Amino acid sequence: MASQDTIRFISERCDGCGDCMTACAKAKGSASRVAIVAGSDGGWEMALCRQCGDPKCVANCPAGALDKHRDSGIVDWFKDLCVDCHLCTVGCVYGGIVFDPAAGHVQKCDMCDGSPACVPACDKGALEHLSAAGRLHEIHADKEDMFVPGLSACQGCNSELLIRHTMRRIGRNSVVAAPPGCIPGMGTVGYNGQTGAKMPIFHPLLTNTAAMLGGVKRQYERKGRDVTVVALAGDGGAVDVGFQSLSGAAERGERVLFICVDNEGYMNTGMQASGSTTFGSWTSTTPVGEIGRGKSTDGKYLPQLLMGHGCAYVATASTAFLDDYHAKLEKALEASRTGFAYLHVHAPCPTGWRFPAAMTTEVCRRQVETNFVTLWEFTPEDGLCFTRGVGRPRPVSDYVGMIGKYKHLGPAELERIQASVHRRVEVLQGFRRRSTAAG
Amino acid sequence: MHARYLIIGSSHAGREALAAIRMADPQGRLVMLSRERHRPYSPTILPYVVSGRSDPRKVGLGSVAWFAENRAELVLDAQVVAVDADARAVRLADGGCWTYDKLLLATGAEPVVPPVEGLEGVRYHVLRTLDDALAIRARAATARRAVVLGAGLVGMHAAETLAGAGLDVTVVEMRPHVLAEYFDPRASTLIRETFERHGTHMMMGRRVERAAGVETEACRLGLDDGTELEADLLLVAAGVRPALRMLADSGIATDKGILVDTRMRTARDGVWAAGDVAQAPGFPTGAPMVNGTLPEAVEQGRIAGMDMAGDDDLRPYLGGIPLNTYGFFGRHAVAVGAAAAPAGDGVEVVTDEGDGYCRIALKDNRLIGLAAIDRVMDAGILWRLIQRRVDLGPVRDRFLSHPLETARALMSRGWR
Structure with missing residues (x-):
């Protein structure tokens, strides 16, 4: 089944003006299918069809008058078959299909054929039309998955999602280096003489990944073959132990795409701290007890260091914003034909960071919404550009509060984290070229 | 013949179970037996077939393609007459036999015919199957006077439909209120008054005691208060009860319906039940109740299917809650x-x-x-x-x- 569009409601931005409802009613010539209602805490809440994956309204219909469209994902309502029994409304817990007395039958959102009228009507930005999943599906679904089924990543790990997306795009004409870390640990390099990937993949040392890949690439170039070489490394293999060879390869401008999947520690060997582990984090080597309060220093911010190497392309990414990631992957691949390309992808770890496995994407999103993670790209020509605005961040406590590894933190420590988030954003803003900064 | 999953009944509970099984087990042979000659449909649609609002050719809920996509086999005209839970087999009226690993009883309910003297000798209708609906529709085309026994959902729907078709309709209900299983007396009164405003005679708190045929297809009814009614069309809508006959000697525990736990398991290994035939824990006490509504059939069917296929994501049944929506005039x-x-x-x-x-x-x-x-x-x-x-x-x-x-x-x- 295809991935499908949805409309997201950002309650904090809603002021209850009702413009979305006016726009819907106007577009549909009937009662609004989106309803904004007052919440109990002075805020606003929304009732709208979620176009469920397993829609109860459809299951409850005795007349076959509701059906989820196979491609668009829209739950369609057919007036001719409907008998006005309203059993669909019994199935819906979102208030998404509702009797409209004026029309004399139930009404529901149909996403306005792909461009919902309510979304642009909201000038507060409280409604977002999320269509990336559908678009990415359109582009990538038919491409070959380069990894075997059944990789044994922890439940909720986004690294598997990331490497499958990445290698689906890059394809077979590639060589992958996966240094020690979660990615080979989940079986990509294989077990017992079997491989977990359909392209050549090897397991370098933590210390020599970038050097080996550079050599592989040069040998192919010597043979006249155009092969993409990719490192799928963790933060240990990039920020810490792997840094020397990475720095050297970047400085030499090796034609390599180096992807660091950063889960802020050595998570597959027992959750030890790495150079990337952020201030205050509990790890097994930065414990919390009578004296210890988690990691006492800030994490090293590798993407900024790579920018200092003048690489052909450097970017940060989050799997909550996969369309942004795919756009950067395209640019990185192009850049790696002439120089060193580096992608730094944030990978919150449910197992090591202590949060529920189902929350990973929400955690990723919250990292970005609080500016704990910023999304940007850098080229020597254009300098640094943010690919998602850093204005109007949520307080960093909204992110920290979701994560078990921070649960011991007090107000003073939270303040320090908030201050370092502000400082980093200011520093990054300083790297913007004046021409872009002015724009 | 053998099926890993055998589902008896093709309405909402059976359908939902089928879909849930396929979510967890894409392979195991899955067979649905229906006693109907028609393709699967919902009993809830039948009043609308009577009224003509729904085209009987378009009420099917499971297309050939839907069964094919789910790699499920639908066997029509398969009347199960006995279940042997020891041998894990069911026997059909035509002598056929199916064995199974896991069985779902989603056989629904059947109309209750009250003990009325002489009723067996007159022509009366019930409304539970598509054939019933078509027969009522055909009869309504020539009938002038209709009597509906029972003011439950089926009776009330039918009364409205027959009134809409121009018949002189009388509803006889032994309880003091219409739709008493769902609504409070005040709401029931508002609904009854609407029917009366539309010319339907509502005889509440009365009981039909005698029925006798007259010439042609009409009949004469005698009520407990001495009233005599004549009807060209008599609809018995005095409620339904779980269809349990096939379970005699099966060892499957029943009360009003088939007793099931919060995973829709019956007392016998390898046998589940869901929908109108089941008597599942009620909310909030857990006391077993037959809660014969469409949304409950969907809920129970899904749980049964998930449990049959060993789906780890199953969340046990939270207990039946009566609920319904009802449109009238x-x-x-x-x-x-x-x-x-x-x-x-x-x-x-x-x-x-x-x-x-x-x-x-x-x-x-x-x-x-x-x-x-x-x-x-x-x-x-x-x-x-x-x-x-x-x-x-x-x-x-x-x-x-x-x-x-x-x-x-x-x-x-x-x-x-």
Whole structure:
């Protein structure tokens, strides 16, 4: 089944003006299918069809008058078959299909054929039309998955999602280096003489990944073959132990795409701290007890260091914003034909960071919404550009509060984290070229 | 013949189970037996077939393609007459036999025919199958006077339809109120009065004692108060009961229906039951109840299918809650939970007839039931508020004055 569009409601931005409802009613010539209602805490809440994956309204219909469209994902309502029994409304817990007395039958959102009228009507930005999943599906679904089924990543790990997306795009004409870390640990390099990937993949040392890949690439170039070489490394293999060879390869401008999947520690060997582990984090080597309060220093911010190497392309990414990631992957691949390309992808770890496995994407999103993670790209020509605005961040406590590894933190420590988030954003803003900064 | 999964019954519970099994087990042989000659349909659609609103050719719920996609086999005209849970086999009326690893009984309900002297000698209708609906529709085309025995959902739907077709309709109900299993007396009265305004004779608290045929197909009925009624069309809609006959000597425990636990398992290994035939734990006490509504059939069917296929994501049944929506003469009524619960004994009732009718029953500041007429309500949200025992204390006054908006806000907050 295809991935499908949805409309997201950002309650904090809603002021209850009702413009979305006016726009819907106007577009549909009937009662609004989106309803904004007052919440109990002075805020606003929304009732709208979620176009469920397993829609109860459809299951409850005795007349076959509701059906989820196979491609668009829209739950369609057919007036001719409907008998006005309203059993669909019994199935819906979102208030998404509702009797409209004026029309004399139930009404529901149909996403306005792909461009919902309510979304642009909201000038507060409280409604977002999320269509990336559908678009990415359109582009990538038919491409070959380069990894075997059944990789044994922890439940909720986004690294598997990331490497499958990445290698689906890059394809077979590639060589992958996966240094020690979660990615080979989940079986990509294989077990017992079997491989977990359909392209050549090897397991370098933590210390020599970038050097080996550079050599592989040069040998192919010597043979006249155009092969993409990719490192799928963790933060240990990039920020810490792997840094020397990475720095050297970047400085030499090796034609390599180096992807660091950063889960802020050595998570597959027992959750030890790495150079990337952020201030205050509990790890097994930065414990919390009578004296210890988690990691006492800030994490090293590798993407900024790579920018200092003048690489052909450097970017940060989050799997909550996969369309942004795919756009950067395209640019990185192009850049790696002439120089060193580096992608730094944030990978919150449910197992090591202590949060529920189902929350990973929400955690990723919250990292970005609080500016704990910023999304940007850098080229020597254009300098640094943010690919998602850093204005109007949520307080960093909204992110920290979701994560078990921070649960011991007090107000003073939270303040320090908030201050370092502000400082980093200011520093990054300083790297913007004046021409872009002015724009 | 052998099936890994054998489902008897092709309506909502069976369908939902089929889909749930396929979510977890894409391979195991899955066979659905239906006693019908028609393709699967919902009994709920039948009043609309009688009225002509639904085309009988378009009421099918499982297309050939749908079964093919789910790699499920549908066997029509397969009347199961016996279940042998020891041998894991079912026997058909035509002598055929199916063995199974896992069996779902989703056989639904059958009409109750009350003991009325002489009834077996006259021509009467019931409304449970598509053939029943077509027969009533054909008869209504020439009949002038109709009598409906029973003012439950089936009887009321049919009465409205027959009145709409121009017949002179009388409804005889032995209880004092219409739709008494869902609505409180006041709501029932509002519904009954609407029928009376549209010319239907509503004889409440009366019982038909005798029936006798007259020339042609008409019959004469004698009521307990001495009234005599003549009918060209007699519809017996005195309720339904779970279809259990095939279970004699099966060792499957039954009471009013087939007794099941919160995973829809019966007392015998390898046998599940769901939908109108099942008697599952009721909400909130867990006391077994037959809760024959379409949404419950869907819920129970899904749970049964998940358990049959060993789906780890199964969440046990939270208990049956009565609920229904009901449209009549362009008006709409909804009842969720203990909507007719009388006040007292900790139950607080707030009734508002300002703009339509709304009756809210609370206990310990938690919603236990709500009935409404001509008021827009999200029945699904109310259902969930009852099931989750959501504390309405902080929003109590708002909920009582604006139940729709307040319930939406509570649920929106929950899923955001």
